[in-house]
Amino acid sequence: MPKLNLKFFFIKFLLISNLSFRIVGKLIFQDNFDTLDANVWLHESLNEAHLDEFQLYTDTKENSYSEHGILHIKPTLVVNEESDKFHPIRSARLSTKNSFSFTYGIIEFRARIPSGDWLFPALWLMPTNSQYGPWPTSGEIDVMESRGNRNLTDTQGNFVGVQQVSSTLHWGPRTDLDGWKLSHFSNNDNSCFSNAFHTYKTIWTPESISFHVDEEQIGITVPPEGGYWEMGDFNKDDLPNPWSNGTKSAPFDQSFYLIINLAVGGTHFFSDADNNEGGKPWKNTSPNAGLDFWKGRDQWLGTWNLATDDSHFLIDYVRVWDLE
Structure with a gap:
């Protein structure tokens, strides 16, 4: 009986069970936030707010700063005549749009998410040239x-x-045909992600994109031979394929840059059907959702614990490696 090559079968198992498996290449981006470098991180201005969210973004040190090697993104209130308008909160959104972008690689960051009702922290990537x-x-x-x-x-x-x-x-050919539900993954921990720092990683290759929390894979998307067009079954909508000139991984075969931000409320992030202790001060269908949010601040303001850094989005580092 031939002797089994266990090493061969182990490597084959890794490749089959996780198509995102890659040998890590060189480190191509790193920020440990000893300072908040304006040459690396572009601050979004007040005029670049998402109008369906309840914050405006600033470049002030009150809303984003580095302290003891940690980036803080902090929400603050507008306590003047603007307080009764749609955007009563100030926050920050930082990006590497003008300094760094990449195609395929491994991104990892270590962060503690904020606690406080209706806060929405995120680290994400957008295409450089769309x-x-x-x-x-x-x-x-x-x-x-x-x-x-x-x-x-x-x-x-x-x-x-x-x-x-x-x-x-x-991904999708139109805003009303976003295929996100086919590539959305969640991870729950009843000890709360706001109580400690955790690592978040995405492994992005020409064959797949996988997501990891504390080194545990929580999901992977592997497009078929027909790419995301086939995966989304968009042929039935009688539309031209916008990715016909791309690779199988299109639109995820182009350069993307990094974004870190802390949003507040809005009409897309929090479902009216969910249940929250103390209720939800606004309806997503309301034409005055931001004003309703502000008028209902007795519900949420105390949960932010503004005397502490509980409501701060804290980022220890961001690192990106290419693929070998």
């Missing part, structure tokens, strides 16, 4: 998103606040 068209046609890679609520549950009673982090790919 070569296939406007969102979501050129894709979006969400390495980590979460919600700051301590007692938020979905209709099945599952905690979907600080006990949960999620990772998602956005």
